[in-house]
Amino acid sequence: MVEHDLNRIFHALSDPTRRAILDRLAAGEATISHLSQPFPLSFAAVSKHLGVLEHAGLVMREKRGRERVCRINPAALEDAHTWLEFHEHFWTSRLEALDALVGASPDNLDE
Amino acid sequence: MVEHDLNRIFHALSDPTRRAILDRLAAGEATISHLSQPFPLSFAAVSKHLGVLEHAGLVMREKRGRERVCRINPAALEDAHTWLEFHEHFWTSRLEALDALVGASPDNLDE
DNA sequence: ATCATGTTCAACCATGCAGTTGAATATAAC
DNA sequence: GTTATATTCAACTGCATGGTTGAACATGAT
Numbered sequence: 643m644v645e646h647d648l649n650r651i652f653h654a655l656s657d658p659t660r661r662a663i664l665d666r667l668a669a670g671e672a673t674i675s676h677l678s679q680p681f682p683l684s685f686a687a688v689s690k691h692l693g694v695l696e697h698a699g700l701v702m703r704e705k706r707g708r709e710r711v712c713r714i715n716p717a718a719l720e721d722a723h724t725w726l727e728f729h730e731h732f733w734t735s736r737l738e739a740l741d742a743l744v745g746a747s748p749d750n751l752d753e
Numbered sequence: 754m755v756e757h758d759l760n761r762i763f764h765a766l767s768d769p770t771r772r773a774i775l776d777r778l779a780a781g782e783a784t785i786s787h788l789s790q791p792f793p794l795s796f797a798a799v800s801k802h803l804g805v806l807e808h809a810g811l812v813m814r815e816k817r818g819r820e821r822v823c824r825i826n827p828a829a830l831e832d833a834h835t836w837l838e839f840h841e842h843f844w845t846s847r848l849e850a851l852d853a854l855v856g857a858s859p860d861n862l863d864e
Numbered sequence: 865a866t867c868a869t870g871t872t873c874a875a876c877c878a879t880g881c882a883g884t885t886g887a888a889t890a891t892a893a894c
Numbered sequence: 895g896t897t898a899t900a901t902t903c904a905a906c907t908g909c910a911t912g913g914t915t916g917a918a919c920a921t922g923a924t
Contacts, residue, residue, distance in 0.1 A: 645769050652767035657912090658756050661836075668844050675870060687913055689871070694911095708870055708921040716844040723837045730834055733779050733827040768882085786900065798883055800901070805881095819891040819900050866924080873918070880911075888903070894896080 647699070651722045654698035659683070660691050664714060667701060671713040758810070762833045765809035770794070771802050775825060778812060782824040 678688035695701040699718035704711050789799035806812040810829035815822050
């Protein structure tokens with residue numbers, strides 16, 4: 643897993659339309675026109691979003707006849723998942739250690 | 754957890770500088786000038802990055818004297834983590850079900 | 865061959881973002 | 895009060911992004 647992979651994956655996931663597309667693809671493969679249907683967007687816009695998702699490795703497009711079928715690639719999520727899981731645990735244990743050290747309640751920094 | 758929270762969190766995580774800042778903050782709280790030191794960036798740039806991180810709920814800034822001390826907030830990661838974990842499991846089991854149905858190997862869609 | 869369909873590509877526009885610099889603000893030190 | 899320090903704010907630049915539209919391309923249908 644390299645730096646720019648995470649950049650692309652997190653960036654791809656930061657857009658609600660793209661997350662909705664992923665949700666939709668989780669129900670099974672679909673063509674682009676089929677995918678763009680529920681969105682108030684042009685066809686080309688959805689195609690671009692799919693480009694972003696594909697570039698991040700989250701979906702795969704297969705040319706089948708004159709249409710292009712998209713399917714999800716869960717493996718790419720693992721990179722992001724691994725990063726998050728590690729950091730969440732790491733940060734939490736770090737902070738707990740600090741709290742124990744200081745003997746302060748964890749919320750004394752809220753504004 | 755709401756839509757725009759995820760937008761902000763994923764967007765905040767999509768930048769390598771911001772992830773590096775988070776990594777650094779995991780080692781303990783730090784002031785902004787201290788944080789900006791290792792980066793080839795202006796002070797203001799790092800301050801902006803911290804603004805993004807704060808807006809996403811990932812860090813908290815506390816005014817302490819004339820300096821501003823930043824500390825990490827692991828709780829905000831949970832939203833993203835939850836999203837990812839759910840989808841990863843969901844997608845994977847979905848695809849395994851489809852593969853079993855079709856009886857095809859999982860990589861017959863690679864280009 | 866022609867036509868319709870699914871998709872991409874290119875050009876364009878508006879907006880947002882990462883970066884800069886310099887001025888402004890707040891607080892500590894003298 | 896003056897000066898130095900830590901930070902923000904505002905204005906600006908350059909570039910990426912998300913959106914549009916219309917032309918181009920590939921393929922299936924007639």
